[in-house]
Amino acid sequence: MAAPKVAVIGAGVIGLSTALCIVETCPSSSVTILSDQFSPNTMSDVAAGMLIPHTYPDTPIHVQKQWFKETFTYLFAISNSAEASEAGIHLVSGWQVFKSTPKEELPFWSDVVLGFRPMSKPELQKFPRHRFGQAFTTLKCDCPPYLLWLEKRLKATGVQMYNRKVADLWELQREYDIVVNCAGIGAHQLVGDKKLFPVRGQVLQVHAPWVKNFIRDGDGLTYIYPGIHRVTLGGTREKDSWSLSPDPGTTRDIFDRCCSLEASLQEAQDIRVKVGLRPSRHRVRLQREVLSQGGVKLLVVHNYGHGAGGFSVHRGTAKEAARLVGECIAALRGSSSRAKL
Amino acid sequence: MRVAVIGAGVMGLSSALCIHEQFQGLLPELELQLYADRFTPHTTSDGAAGLWQPYLSDGGDIRETLWNKETFDHLLGHLQSPAAQEMGLFLLSGYNLFTERVPDPPWKNIVLGFRNLTPKELELFPGYSYGWFNTALMLEGRNYLPWLTTRLTQRGVKFFHKKVESFQEVSMAGVDVVINCTGMRSGALQPDPELQPGRGQIIKVQAPWVKHFIITHDMKSGIYQSPYVIPGREFTVLGGIYQHGNWSEENSAQDHRTVWESCCRLLPALQTAKVVGEWTGLRPARPQVRLERESVRQGNVQGEVIHNYGHGGFGITIHWGCAMATARLLGSILQERRKVVSSPQPRL
Numbered sequence: 001m002a003a004p005k006v007a008v009i010g011a012g013v014i015g016l017s018t019a020l021c022i023v024e025t026c027p028s029s030s031v032t033i034l035s036d037q038f039s040p041n042t043m044s045d046v047a048a049g050m051l052i053p054h055t056y057p058d059t060p061i062h063v064q065k066q067w068f069k070e071t072f073t074y075l076f077a078i079s080n081s082a083e084a085s086e087a088g089i090h091l092v093s094g095w096q097v098f099k100s101t102p103k104e105e106l107p108f109w110s111d112v113v114l115g116f117r118p119m120s121k122p123e124l125q126k127f128p129r130h131r132f133g134q135a136f137t138t139l140k141c142d143c144p145p146y147l148l149w150l151e152k153r154l155k156a157t158g159v160q161m162y163n164r165k166v167a168d169l170w171e172l173q174r175e176y177d178i179v180v181n182c183a184g185i186g187a188h189q190l191v192g193d194k195k196l197f198p199v200r201g202q203v204l205q206v207h208a209p210w211v212k213n214f215i216r217d218g219d220g221l222t223y224i225y226p227g228i229h230r231v232t233l234g235g236t237r238e239k240d241s242w243s244l245s246p247d248p249g250t251t252r253d254i255f256d257r258c259c260s261l262e263a264s265l266q267e268a269q270d271i272r273v274k275v276g277l278r279p280s281r282h283r284v285r286l287q288r289e290v291l292s293q294g295g296v297k298l299l300v301v302h303n304y305g306h307g308a309g310g311f312s313v314h315r316g317t318a319k320e321a322a323r324l325v326g327e328c329i330a331a332l333r334g335s336s337s338r339a340k341l
Numbered sequence: 342m343r344v345a346v347i348g349a350g351v352m353g354l355s356s357a358l359c360i361h362e363q364f365q366g367l368l369p370e371l372e373l374q375l376y377a378d379r380f381t382p383h384t385t386s387d388g389a390a391g392l393w394q395p396y397l398s399d400g401g402d403i404r405e406t407l408w409n410k411e412t413f414d415h416l417l418g419h420l421q422s423p424a425a426q427e428m429g430l431f432l433l434s435g436y437n438l439f440t441e442r443v444p445d446p447p448w449k450n451i452v453l454g455f456r457n458l459t460p461k462e463l464e465l466f467p468g469y470s471y472g473w474f475n476t477a478l479m480l481e482g483r484n485y486l487p488w489l490t491t492r493l494t495q496r497g498v499k500f501f502h503k504k505v506e507s508f509q510e511v512s513m514a515g516v517d518v519v520i521n522c523t524g525m526r527s528g529a530l531q532p533d534p535e536l537q538p539g540r541g542q543i544i545k546v547q548a549p550w551v552k553h554f555i556i557t558h559d560m561k562s563g564i565y566q567s568p569y570v571i572p573g574r575e576f577t578v579l580g581g582i583y584q585h586g587n588w589s590e591e592n593s594a595q596d597h598r599t600v601w602e603s604c605c606r607l608l609p610a611l612q613t614a615k616v617v618g619e620w621t622g623l624r625p626a627r628p629q630v631r632l633e634r635e636s637v638r639q640g641n642v643q644g645e646v647i648h649n650y651g652h653g654g655f656g657i658t659i660h661w662g663c664a665m666a667t668a669r670l671l672g673s674i675l676q677e678r679r680k681v682v683s684s685p686q687p688r689l
Contacts, residue, residue, distance in 0.1 A: 080465055084610035090550040091465075093434040093476075114462050115474055123453050123476070126420070135454055137434075137462070137474075142550075210431040210574045212552045213476070228550045267426040 003030045004329045007172050009190070010182035010304075011035035011161065012044035013141070016150040017314045018182050018303050021322035023157045026329055032176070033154070036165035036186075039147035043184055046203060046276030047311060048225040048232040049088075049141035050214065051075065052096075053109050054309030058283035061108050067316025069112050074315045075139045085228070088145025092226060093137040094214030095119055097130035097261075102218055105132075113138045127261065130217075140214075141311050142227045166190065169300060170293060178299045178328045180321060185279040187304045193285070196305055198277035200241035202250045204233040204258075206268035215261045220308075222257040224265070230272075233258040233265070237308075239280075246273040281305030286317055288324045299328040342371050342678075343515055344671065347505050347530075348522030349377035351386040351482060351660045352649050354489035356520050359664035360671055361496050368675065375493065376511070378504035381486035385524055386656060388543065388622040390571035390578040391429065391481040392554055393658045396564055399447045402629055406447045408662025413451050415661045416478050429484025429574065434476040435554030436462075438469035443560065445473075452477045466607065469557065477554070480657050481573050505530070508637050512644035518674055519646045520667060525625040527650045533631070536651055539624035540587035541565060542596040543580040544604075546614040551577050555607060565624075565654055568603035576617055579604040583654070585626065592619045627651030632663055634670050645674050 006029050008019040019031050039045055053068045055061075079089045097119070110116040119133035127133065151161065166172065169191065172179050181187060188196045208231045216223040225232040233254055251273050259265045285305045291298040303321040306313060346357045357375050364371050381387050393413055399406045419425055420432065436458065449455040458472035466472070494500070505511055508530060511519050521527060528536055551572045559567040565583035572578075581603055582596050597619065605611045631651045637644050649667045652659055 080609070082609040082612050085548070085550050085613050088550075090552060092552050093474075115456065115459055117454075117456065120454055209549065210426070210479075212431065212433050212572065226552060263421040263423075264425050264431065266423065 003028055004177045004332060005029070005175065006031045006178045006180060006325060007176040008033045008180040008182055009035065009166050010184055010186065011038045011147075012042040012182070012184055013143070013147065013310055013314045014184065014303055014306060014318065015182035016147060016154065017318040018180055018321045019154055019159060020150060021315075021318040022180070022325050023154065023159060025319075025322045026326050029325070029329065031159045033159060033161040034164045034166055035161070036163065038161070038163065039151070040144040042147065043276045043279070044147060044310065045143045046201070046274045047143065048203070048223075048227065048234070049143055049146065049311045050225050051113070051139045051141075051312050052216065053312040054307055055108075056281075056283050056307070056309070064313065065108050065112070067313035067320075068109050070316035070319060071313055072112050072139065075141065079139055083149070086145065087149040088142035088228060090140055090142070090228065091137055092140050092214050093135070094216070095123065095127075095133050095135050096216045096218055097124070097127045097133040098218035099130050101132040110134075110136070129260075140225065140227060145228070169291065169298060173296060173298050177332055178301065178325055180301045180303065180325060182303050184304055185277045187279070187285075187302070191302075193305075196279060196281050197240055198242055199280045199307060200238035200243060200275065200277055201235045202246060202254065202273065202275050203235050204251060204254055205230040205272045205274060206233060206265070207270040208265055208268040210264065211262065217261065222254075222261060224258050224262055231268070242277065244275050244277070246275055278307045279305055280307035284313070284317060286320055286324075288328060299332065301325050301328065342368060342517055342675070343374065344371065344518045344520065345374045345376055345511050345516040346520040346522055347376045347511070348524060349375060349380045349486075349490075349500075350384040350522065350524050351486065351656050352524065352652065352663065353377060353520070353522035354486060354493065355660045355664040356522055356649055356667045357493055357498055358489055359661070359668045360520070361493070361498060363668045364671070364675070365496070373498045374501060374516070375498055376501045376503050376505050378502070380502065381490065382483055384482070384486065385622045385625070386482040386486060388620045389482055389657055390543070390580070391479050391485070391573065391657055392433065392571050393478040393480065394556070395446070395448050395655050395658050396653075397443065397446050397558070400629070405630060405659060408659045408666065409448060409655070410451045411662035411665060412659055413478065416480060420478075424488070427484065428488045429479070429481035431479050431574070432476055433479045433554055433572070434474070436466070436472055436474055436556070438466050438472040438555065438557045439560070440469055440471070441560065442471050443558075449475075479573065482657065508644060508646055509639045509642065512637070512639070512642050517645065518671060519644060520671070521646055521648045522650060524650050524652075525623045527625070527648070533627075536625060536627050537586050538588050539565070539626035539653055540582065540584040540589065540621065541580060541624055541654070542582045542592060542600065542621045543578050543619070544597060544600050544616055545576045545578060545618035545620070546611065546616050548572065548577040548611055548614040550610065551608065557607065568600065568607050570604055570608060570611070577614070579611070583624070588623065590621050590623065592621050624654045625651055625656075626653040630659070630663065632666055634674065647671060
């Protein structure tokens with residue numbers, strides 16, 4: 001059989017990292033990326049890219065932990081290498097603070113991040129409204145740099161990327177053997193997944209280079225994440241809102257909440273407002289599917305619905321998706337050799 | 342009552358401010374002057390990275406540890422104030438790395454969240470087998486010194502751009518107490534063989550992805566002779582030079598190479614960092630800080646001098662504690678001269 005042709009839909013962090021894993025594990029395949037947006041205009045570009053996992057209610061915890069661990073290990077190695085600054089990967093330390101002690105004092109990922117421990121009393125004094133906190137060091141993937149670095153690595157392996165809006169998976173049936181659906185929030189329309197819903201997030205990206213530590217309220221709504229050039233201030237979690245327009249009242253509210261955690265942010269400059277829609281689902285859809293239409297089959301691998309946790313688990317889910325692509329390729333080979341008999 | 346501070350580095354400016362804050366209310370006739378031949382941005386303090394961190398051991402001098410603590414606590418108190426930005430003050434976390442196990446430092450309970458490094462963290466730093474993590478403070482001289490200068494100017498302190506050649510020169514101009522904050526060049530005013538330059542050279546780079554300080558230690562070579570990386574607000578400082586007795590203020594190509602290569606080995610991504618400057622400074626090194634009174638007599642003139650110099654590479658770290666101690670010494674002098682009418686000691 002000729003080199004299996006794989007189309008990856010989506011060029012956000014999931015699409016690009018999945019394509020890269022496919023290239024790494026299925027070297028015989030020919031991979032093409034199709035997307036209506038590329039960095040810096042993907043949803044991933046709005047995300048701060050902090051490696052602090054989101055918990056999916058319906059995915060087993062040990063699976064989520066495995067995905068996170070694989071992602072953390074992968075990025076840890078890059079952060080330690082000469083490519084770190086180009087890839088936009090860097091270590092950042094800080095605090096997660098809670099107004100009241102959480103039920104779960106030790107999250108499942110506490111032994112994956114570095115140096116996780118409860119905050120000391122003197123450290124908590126900086127947060128008079130908070131009673132409990134956790135200190136740790138984790139990684140941050142700055143976008144666009146990380147996405148551009150992934151694109152560069154992909155192009156070096158010969159992967160083609162096309163700006164194309166795919167309206168229906170079947171469009172691709174003639175040109176491709178396997179379709180990998182990394183369309184993120186786009187899957188709502190692309191495959192009609194009603195279990196997928198947006199959780200709107202508005203953020204401010206500001207110039208405040210003296211902020212070197214992250215601060216996150218355990219409620220997940222207020223956070224300060226220092227990136228390479230800008231600090232991301234957040235945020236909101238608006239379920240089922242599809243609006244991509246920044247809301248000025250929300251901007252004021254985010255700024256005030258962040259200033260109450262870090263007073264020096266009053267001096268932040270050059271405030272840029274961004275909006276993203278987290279492609280949310282109770283469990284990440286990471287599975288194979290065989291579509292049938294008029295006797296014709298289409299092999300599909302889905303890898304979408306990472307919600308607030310895309311960056312934290314991207315490499316782990318990309319590897320699993322690549323493994324599923326490998327199964328598809330084996331199935332194709334099996335059926336083509338059967339066809340020869 | 343005329344008090345003259347000599348020196349406009351972090352010691353001179355902060356001593357002046359501390360004195361003015363403490364005594365101006367009690368002593369309206371206090372006239373405070375400041376003399377220096379170099380002002381910000383040309384002082385030794387301006388070139389320092391600005392990280393609050395004492396040496397690994399206080400050599401048994403508990404006063405120094407106390408002054409360090411007073412400084413840290415004072416700065417921590419300013420962290421949430423609107424002035425913090427203008428002062429160049431912010432929190433910074435980071436790593437101290439060793440090739441062997443070492444005792445905890447005397448300042449472990451002064452900084453925030455002090456702990457040992459985990460094995461996984463040590464994987465980041467091949468060649469180092471032991472280390473600490475803590476959160477400390479940055480106080481960048483290039484912001485702090487102008488901030489101090491503004492506060493002093495607002496309070497009516499008079500500045501004189503002048504190279505003072507002797508204590509007598511100042512006493513004869515009618516100054517009652519001289520505060521000697523001349524740092525490296527104190528020897529020119531009064532010979533002090535214990536004061537020696539600890540020459541340092543640093544490279545300034547753009548490396549905004551670095552969010553931690555990283556200080557390595559070679560216990561055999563001594564302090565600052567092992568690479569360090571300290572991210573400031575606008576640029577990151579790379580260093581690792583300490584040459585005892587070297588008076589040269591010129592940048593050396595060899596030292597540049599030493600710093601560059603050793604820091605790039607420590608953090609490979611620095612290879613892509615853009616160099617934006619280089620600087621050499623002389624740490625005013627002394628076995629102990631000289632912080633004491635002295636009566637200096639010349640003919641009929643008896644002047645009081647308070648020495649506050651010899652802070653080596655930890656000037657920023659210790660400055661406020663020393664400024665307060667200096668103010669206390671001035672308080673005793675004033676008390677003796679019965680200039681302070683009402684007895685309560687200044688709030689120290």
